[in-house]
Amino acid sequence: MSLSFSRLSAYRTCPRQFEYEYIKKLPRQIRAGESFGSSVHNTLKKWGEREIAVSGKRQAGIDQLRLFTQEDSAHHLPLAVETLLEFWHSSFIVEGYGTRVEADMARLRGEEIMQYFFDWWQQREHDVLFVEKGFSLAVDGQKITGRLDRVEKVEGGLKIIDYKTSAVRSQNQADADLQLSVYALACEQSLKQPCSELSFLFLSEEGVTEVVTARTAGQLQDAAKQIRLLEECITSGDFRPTPGREVCRCCPYSNVCDVAAV
Numbered sequence: 001m002s003l004s005f006s007r008l009s010a011y012r013t014c015p016r017q018f019e020y021e022y023i024k025k026l027p028r029q030i031r032a033g034e035s036f037g038s039s040v041h042n043t044l045k046k047w048g049e050r051e052i053a054v055s056g057k058r059q060a061g062i063d064q065l066r067l068f069t070q071e072d073s074a075h076h077l078p079l080a081v082e083t084l085l086e087f088w089h090s091s092f093i094v095e096g097y098g099t100r101v102e103a104d105m106a107r108l109r110g111e112e113i114m115q116y117f118f119d120w121w122q123q124r125e126h127d128v129l130f131v132e133k134g135f136s137l138a139v140d141g142q143k144i145t146g147r148l149d150r151v152e153k154v155e156g157g158l159k160i161i162d163y164k165t166s167a168v169r170s171q172n173q174a175d176a177d178l179q180l181s182v183y184a185l186a187c188e189q190s191l192k193q194p195c196s197e198l199s200f201l202f203l204s205e206e207g208v209t210e211v212v213t214a215r216t217a218g219q220l221q222d223a224a225k226q227i228r229l230l231e232e233c234i235t236s237g238d239f240r241p242t243p244g245r246e247v248c249r250c251c252p253y254s255n256v257c258d259v260a261a262v
């Protein structure tokens, strides 16, 4: 069985939620948080593609952020905050919100977040190699697929950045996070380069918080064990629910689940 990391993640969130979504394939409505997260990811994908398009044509100095190629000129897409905001508005997904007012508020919130992202982005040079880069790797014979939000070249290897619109996680949480371990494996197996840094980039109206970590060979072996255990649980059909106030509050199946903690 081929597993995407998002499936593994869903199983870890709650096995019954996984069962509803991937085994029973129950229909569900997109939630506001998911919709907003997709809008942010789509925007930053376009931004990263633009960075890649203009890379090699940058010049040192104050004009750097305003430089654009002849092709860009035709589309009026310099690497400027106005472009980022244009990407935000063209990427904004209106589905998932209860009312038009909620959607409008989310759109404004996103504008604020994009300003913060741009401030973060301006702080240093970025050598972006890939955005939304698909990968496929084998962990003890188990095929795992997924997608890397952003891959930058840094000293000694690559830096994998994952965008988050959820609550900020601690350094300890990032250090032990399975998703980032899978990304480190993907970097080495799929992109064939050492993974120097792994980063969660938390984006909210309070600002941008980056939590950076790395992985040792021992941690990657532990991650492979965790993946194997998860795969065994899934193939054995163990879908016992793990209700909790937080997880059930965000669950799209809370209205059909008889043990929902809401």
Ligand code: SF4
Residues within 6 Å of the ligand: 013, 014, 015, 016, 017, 241, 242, 243, 244, 247, 248, 251, 252, 253, 254, 257, 258, 259, 260, 261
């Ligand atoms: S409502 Fe809670 S227990 Fe039920 S499937 Fe969703 S997350 Fe699991």
